Amino acid sequence: MKWPSKKGEMCGIVVIQFMMAALLMLCACYPLVHDDHAFEILVGIALPSFQEVHLALLAGFALLGTFARRYMYSSLGLNMLLASLLLQWALLCNGFYNILPEAGGRFVVTLASLVRADLTVCTVLISAGLLLGTLTPLQMVVMGIIETAVSTATQRIGTRVIKAADAGGSLYVHMFGAAFGLAAGITVRHGDATAQRRSDTTDSFAMLGTVFLWCLWPTMNAATSVGMAEVSRCMVNTYLAMLSSTVIAFLCSAIFSRRTRFSLVQVQNASLAGGVAVGASCDMVLHPAGAIGVGLVSGFVSSMSYTYLQLFPSYDGQAR
Incomplete structure (x- = not known):
């Protein structure tokens, strides 16, 4: 399959963004009951988790992916692009399993649902780290859309049907992301042979990402x-x-x-x-x-x- 040029890829990403916005407009809503005391409790519990998980997502994983010398800067930018776009899709995928009839067949968006979306996108970023120098930005986005949908379905089956406990996401986030990335890499079977080459500078930046994640990991495991x-x-x-x-x-x-x-x-x-x-x-x-x-x-x-x-x-x- 021949993929479009860079301008064509950017146009494709814009189309996907407008589709996400349209789906959120049709399917999402805010909580119907406005209880200030309940919101105060929810914000007090969910806000710290949201801030730290979001920092790990945008800073920790981004810096950890800078180990490749040739793709150091593109890794930082691609991480932000993937996170910004796929967080919207993760909200939709998670929300489709929590539609409320009293909300007119829509799902509710809260800080807690944003935390769950952040953790879902972590799965994609783990896979993306295995595919540096192999996929174009649009291909990464398409892979992320597919992986997010499969990941949320797998988590739903695992938690509701199999009843497999996974408080910190070892199974549904980290193992799934690693397995999906390896499978995608084997399927693609092409890429830049120099993508994994390192330097002292890139290793230092990647170690900074490790320090970020090390400090934030306890909160990530306790987020849900x-x-x-x-x-x-x-x-x-x-x-x-x-x-x-x-x-x-x-x-x-x-x-x-x-x-x-x-x-x-x-x-x-x-x-x-x-x-x-x-x-x-x-x-x-x-x-x-x-x-x-x-x-x-x-x-x-x-x-x-x-x-x-x-x-x-x-x-x-x-x-x-």
Whole structure:
């Protein structure tokens, strides 16, 4: 399939934006009951989560994707474009499962629904990080539209039918995003062979993104939890798991590095592995030692995967 030129791609993105606006005009509305006390409670709970999850989405994931030297600046811009456009689509996809008859067959848009949309778009940004230098902006948008629809449907089936608990999004956000990105990369089978080349500057920017996400990850895992006890457990378990995964990431990078020194490239993702791994059970009553154990195992597995899996040839016949 031959894709349009850059001007044609921009026209396509504009058309998609107008379609999103039309769908939101027809299908979305604000809460019908205006209770100032209820809104005060909702804003007090949802506003901090919305601010921190949004910061992680636009700053953390954007900086984390700057590791590729050739696509450092385009990664920052493409991240904002994808987030701005797909957040609207995520609102629609999540809202279609929460249509209220009393609202005239529409769904309600609140701060809580914006938080859920942010977490849904995180799935797409994880996949997009695997496809730098492979897809054009319009192709990224089309992939994101498809992935968002499939992701929300999968989450609906998992939570309502299978009853699989996933408070922090380990299954429905991180694993789904990684699997979808790998499948898309294998399907496309072409791209820039130099897309993954790094430099000290890009690694420093990517490490800054890791620091952002490291600080905001406990709030991301607790964003959809209900009740102060669950929120507290989510944040404590996530924090403890990330402490241990960070330590083991630095140790593994020094032990298995060819020059026996810390490798920022390896630490960038392995230090976050604890927060990802503990997310599915972060609202449960884990012993502090259990959370630390999850972080140790996940940090070790992530470090070893980065060190040795890249030795295998990729789908284009080149070693990663």
